[in-house]
Amino acid sequence: MERMESMEPISALYTTDYPEIHPGGSRRSAGSQLGSPVAPSYNEDMMHKTILVGDSGVGKTSLLVQFDQGKFIPGSFSATVGIGFTNKEVTVDNMKVKLQVCIFTVTHAYYRDAQALLLLYDITSKTSFDNIRAWLTEIHEYAQSDIVIMLLGNKADMAGERAIKRDEGEKLAREYCVPFMETSAKTGVNVELAFILVAKELKHRAVRRPDQLSFQIHQYVEAEEQKTSCCF
Numbered sequence: 554m555e556r557m558e559s560m561e562p563i564s565a566l567y568t569t570d571y572p573e574i575h576p577g578g579s580r581r582s583a584g585s586q587l588g589s590p591v592a593p594s595y596n597e598d599m600m601h602k603t604i605l606v607g608d609s610g611v612g613k614t615s616l617l618v619q620f621d622q623g624k625f626i627p628g629s630f631s632a633t634v635g636i637g638f639t640n641k642e643v644t645v646d647n648m649k650v651k652l653q654v655c656i657f658t659v660t661h662a663y664y665r666d667a668q669a670l671l672l673l674y675d676i677t678s679k680t681s682f683d684n685i686r687a688w689l690t691e692i693h694e695y696a697q698s699d700i701v702i703m704l705l706g707n708k709a710d711m712a713g714e715r716a717i718k719r720d721e722g723e724k725l726a727r728e729y730c731v732p733f734m735e736t737s738a739k740t741g742v743n744v745e746l747a748f749i750l751v752a753k754e755l756k757h758r759a760v761r762r763p764d765q766l767s768f769q770i771h772q773y774v775e776a777e778e779q780k781t782s783c784c785f
């Protein structure tokens with residue numbers, strides 16, 4: 554909590570106004586309240602709060618910086634510099650989707666307002682992988698029940714020091730019914746894609762008629778992901 558209070562956004566280049574976030578508001582529509590299957594139009598001003606969660610050192614800040622600035626700043630800088638969040642727009646199906654991306658700190662209040670969550674482990678750290686179950690338990694306890702979750706195995710560039718095989722990540726993700734990708738905040742592999750897929754899912758949910766199926770983020774991940782195993 555204290556950490557967030559001293560934080561500044563990394564960059565405000567992408568958006569100039571930040572409308573209030575209404576938890577769950579993106580899912581409500583006049584149509585659904587009246588029981589009519591009319592799809593609402595998408596509100597491009599809506600801000601979607603997305604949080605980055607995972608053990609210390611898995612690369613949450615580096616992922617945020619890579620997404621925001623397209624670069625990797627080596628070193629454990631986050632705890633001292635205090636970078637906490639960024640606001641950024643991504644384009645999905647020719648529409649703007651605004652994401653406010655925050656790094657989870659110590660308070661469970663963070664979960665409540667979040668519409669999406671990227672849960673990270675470090676592929677070179679078995680402990681960070683083993684702790685994913687505990688994180689998921691906590692998330693299910695405190696987050697909105699329809700939060701969009703994606704599991705990310707970060708530091709995919711460090712294949713030589715890999716402690717967790719890719720299929721172990723895939724298996725865990727299947728067990729919890731969440732999509733999975735390996736990312737590298739260092740090389741940028743799959744970083745933007747992870748956020749775009751989350752934005753796509755959030756936009757889809759906001760305009761989906763009640764009788765429509767959810768967007769299948771899992772299938773998109775499989776189709777779009779840059780396979781990391783053969784690249785390093």
Ligand SMILES: Nc1nc2c(ncn2[C@@H]2O[C@H](COP(=O)(O)OP(=O)(O)OP(=O)(O)O)[C@@H](O)[C@H]2O)c(=O)[nH]1
Pocket residue numbers: 607608609610611612613614615616626627628629630631632707708709710711736737738739740
């Ligand atoms: N090789 C490699 N190093 C990474 C990657 N992501 C992060 N790192 C390094 O891992 C260390 C921890 O990264 P951070 O981004 O500070 O991790 P964090 O999860 O924000 O850590 P906390 O602030 O302690 O919660 C730093 O030395 C980063 O340079 C990656 O994808 N590849």
